[in-house]
Amino acid sequence: MNPRHVAVIADGSFHAKNTLRRALRDIDRRALNAIVHVKRHGRRLAGYGMVAQAFREQAAELRALADAMQALMRPLIYAQMEIVRDQQTWLTFKRLCAARMARETSRQNRSQAQIDTVEKKLRREAHTHRQRMRAILQELIRAVARLQESISAQEYVVVNGRIEAALLRADGADLLMQVSADMATAVGNTRQAVEHYRQQLEEVTHEIDADF
Amino acid sequence: MKSTPIFESAGHRWHIVHDQDESRVIDANVYALQYGDSAMLMDPGGFEVFPSVLSALIDVMPMASIKTALVSHQDPDIASSLPLWNSCVPDMTWYVPSLWVGFIRHFGALEAHIEGIPEEGMRLSLDGLPLEIIPAHFLHASANVHLYDPTAKIYFSGDVGAALLEPGHSPLVGDDADGGRAFDLHIKHAEYFHRRWMPSMHAKQEWCERVSKLAIDFLCPQHGAIYSGQNVSRFINWFSELPVGDWRVKPET
Secondary structure (H helix, E strand, O other): HHHHHHHHHHHHHHHHHHHHHHHHHHHHHHHHHHHHHHHHHHHHHHHHHHHHHHHHHHHHHHHHHHHHHHOOOHHHHHHHHHHHHHHHHHHHHHHHHHHHHHOOOHHHHHHHHHHHHHHHHHHHHHHHHHHHHHHHHHHHHHHHHHHHHHHHHHHHHHHHHHHHHHHOOOOOOOOHHHHHHHHHHHHHHHHHHHHHHHHHHHHHHHHHHHHO | OEEOOOEEEEEEEEEEEEEOOOOOOOOOOOEEEEEOOEEEEOOOOOOOHHHHHHHHOOOOOOOOHHEEEEOOOOHHHOOOOOHHHHHHHHOOOEEEEEHHHHHHHHHOOOOOEEOOOOOOOOEEEOOOOOEEEHHHOOOOOOEEEEEEEEEOOOEEEEEOOOOOOOOOOEOOOOOOOOOHHHHHHHHHHHHHHHOOOOOOOHHHHHHHHOOOOOOOOOOEEEOOOEOHHHHHHHHHHHHHHOOOOOOOOOOOO
């Protein structure tokens, strides 16, 4: 496992998780504000009520999808660290082999058979761990893709909200314009963070696949 | 393994990573101190538990923030993960008692950046946070150190205070204001360990006198649960009275 991949996945996951947590809290809070604002103004802003409710529902879906994605981060890092451990074991094994071969030329054949058995076992374990990590990584990328679809849906709701707010002529419409604009910023930040994380994961996947 | 916060104040945090899933090796705690953009690990653990430790830590801090580790002594449950950490975070600085530096390198990673801690201990700064490495020789290893964070009033005590507990145990010993009942229940699990593994009455007494003068809210051992509040002084008093250094003592059943 390349140390750069370790850092990209570990730190990328940490930052994605924290950015998402803040952004989703922000989206949820703004959706709730919109609902409260519409209720306060009664029928005059009723047209925006549907939008505010859609904000809220979409925010809940985003949170559920983000939870599903985040649940894969820890197993991925665990699997990655198993590979790091395998590499260290392999290195130690190779050093032992080299030392033994240098000492025991007369019994080389017998030693070689033992070494081959251990080598096969280590290779098998390492292969299993790499497959596991690759499977989790792919599952995580699929979870990220689902989250991105949901973000696109939320962006669509945001655009509708901005149109709806622009069409309103009642008191409080300015505030709804502001709510919609703030929501657009929050959703945009989420989209950027998730896109960046996906790029990191895909880049690592390509490099790992090349190593396989 | 779980990562649980012990202390938090404006970017200054302590976490315990505890309750490991690997039952074939001895259960060991890892502590992480975060301050500003830097983090320091205390006794970062063994080779076998490394994947669990690192994945639990990444829940609470970026890997890039881990800059330093303290190794209290040479045991494998504390330091055999060194080559693995070194391959993931090659810039890490390792603080190790001077006496053990040449031994610790046997775990691998000859190129790791290891700083020897002098016999009398030393002061350290983590991104400007003052820390003290306090000698605790012969408790239990012949060269042994602890770490004191005077700002958080946290004392990392290595094997002192250690107890072997069942899986799923709490990170804390229990309610410190219950008249000592939780402490009494807990300390039964610590007695054999201290009597058998601590070889020197003199070293123990000196440590108790020194540490009883420090302001400590949390005494954090490398195995078992953390002593907090009044349980800290209960522990120091208990340890002060305990006869140690007798190999004929039998484990509790």
